[in-house]
Amino acid sequence: MRKIIYLLVMVILLSGCATMFEDMKITQAENQGRFYIGMPISEVTNIVGRQPNCIFDACKTENTSEGTHKIWVVNGGGMGGNFARTYNFKFKDDKLVSWGWQ
Numbered sequence: 001m002r003k004i005i006y007l008l009v010m011v012i013l014l015s016g017c018a019t020m021f022e023d024m025k026i027t028q029a030e031n032q033g034r035f036y037i038g039m040p041i042s043e044v045t046n047i048v049g050r051q052p053n054c055i056f057d058a059c060k061t062e063n064t065s066e067g068t069h070k071i072w073v074v075n076g077g078g079m080g081g082n083f084a085r086t087y088n089f090k091f092k093d094d095k096l097v098s099w100g101w102q
Helices: 002-031 041-048
Strands: 058-064 067-075 086-092 095-101
Touching: 002 041, 041 095
Parallel strands: none
Antiparallel strands: 058 067, 067 086, 086 095
16 A cells, blocks of 8 residues: 555656656747747647647637637646646647747
8 A cells, every 4th residue: 555655646746847847848948039920830849849639738729800729738837736837829820829828
């Protein structure tokens, strides 16, 4: 029983560390000016390190006066989900139109 609890705690901590590193990767790319208006979705996924996954991340659409936007919400966070925050990428015609922390 003790081993199961220990393994469960380790999995939670390691998953928190993984999302923390994703947060740092996105923040670093943003600080370096690597995101830009009109950036193809494939380049964004190369920086983020994964494809939009609608199971673990939110994928939604938004209708505006400029047309339909696809929004990819990358779930971030700290240790075990503490300090959780999300990063939104908004695309129109598979080109980046806005991005930022929520």
